[in-house]
Amino acid sequence: MTCRRITLAFFCSLALIVGCAKTDDSDQSGNGAATQPATGLNPSAQDGVAESPTTAPAASMLMVDRSQQWFPAACLRLTSKNGKVTARLYSDDPRDVLTGKATVNSFDLVMALPGISDPADIAKATWMNPSASMDRQNSPYGIFLNNQQDVLQPMEVTVRFQGVAPRVKVLVQGSFGLFHMTDRTPLPVPAVVNVSGVLDTTVSVGK
Numbered sequence: 001m002t003c004r005r006i007t008l009a010f011f012c013s014l015a016l017i018v019g020c021a022k023t024d025d026s027d028q029s030g031n032g033a034a035t036q037p038a039t040g041l042n043p044s045a046q047d048g049v050a051e052s053p054t055t056a057p058a059a060s061m062l063m064v065d066r067s068q069q070w071f072p073a074a075c076l077r078l079t080s081k082n083g084k085v086t087a088r089l090y091s092d093d094p095r096d097v098l099t100g101k102a103t104v105n106s107f108d109l110v111m112a113l114p115g116i117s118d119p120a121d122i123a124k125a126t127w128m129n130p131s132a133s134m135d136r137q138n139s140p141y142g143i144f145l146n147n148q149q150d151v152l153q154p155m156e157v158t159v160r161f162q163g164v165a166p167r168v169k170v171l172v173q174g175s176f177g178l179f180h181m182t183d184r185t186p187l188p189v190p191a192v193v194n195v196s197g198v199l200d201t202t203v204s205v206g207k
Contacts, residue, residue, distance in 0.1 A: 062197035071105045076201035078119035085113045107143040127159040152176040165203040
């Protein structure tokens with residue numbers, strides 16, 4: 001009788017150990033899935049998994065006339081001077097781009113934000129560019145596609161911001177003038193394209 005009780009107790013303990021091991025494995029599996037990078041305009045909405053606030057996406061995407069255009073990760077640099085805040089939205093291009101060893105789509109936009117005086121209030125800011133000019137601007141800023149052959153400069157564009165540093169979502173919506181730049185057409189005829197997207201940015205603040 002004593003041996004039967006000892007044997008029964010042994011198997012009960014073994015069942016509890018196995019049950020705990022499965023629970024630990026499932027928890028680790030769930031945590032691993034939550035830290036995997038997601039793609040798309042709203043990664044945190046996929047499969048109901050909340051994205052870690054410390055994990056920056058490896059790429060960003062904008063819709064250009066219903067066509068997905070992929071870029072390196074998006075960055076937002078906020079600076080303040082004399083009570084005026086300026087936001088620079090740019091793609092984190094790899095260093096090989098500067099040496100000509102790699103080509104990627106890129107963007108670089110500078111926006112004065114007159115509605116706020118403190119970078120901490122970025123979520124209250126809105127940038128609007130009401131220009132309807134189709135003239136090519138001599139500027140290093142814009143959106144650059146196809147090995148910099150297609151240059152998009154903002155026309156009637158609205159940019160809004162959501163969240164707080166170090167992660168802010170930037171909502172871009174509006175029309176851009178597209179200039180196809182080649183050696184044969186230094187002054188190309190522009191076309192109007194619609195650009196939209198939500199960029200999940202990593203924020204830095206300076207003076």
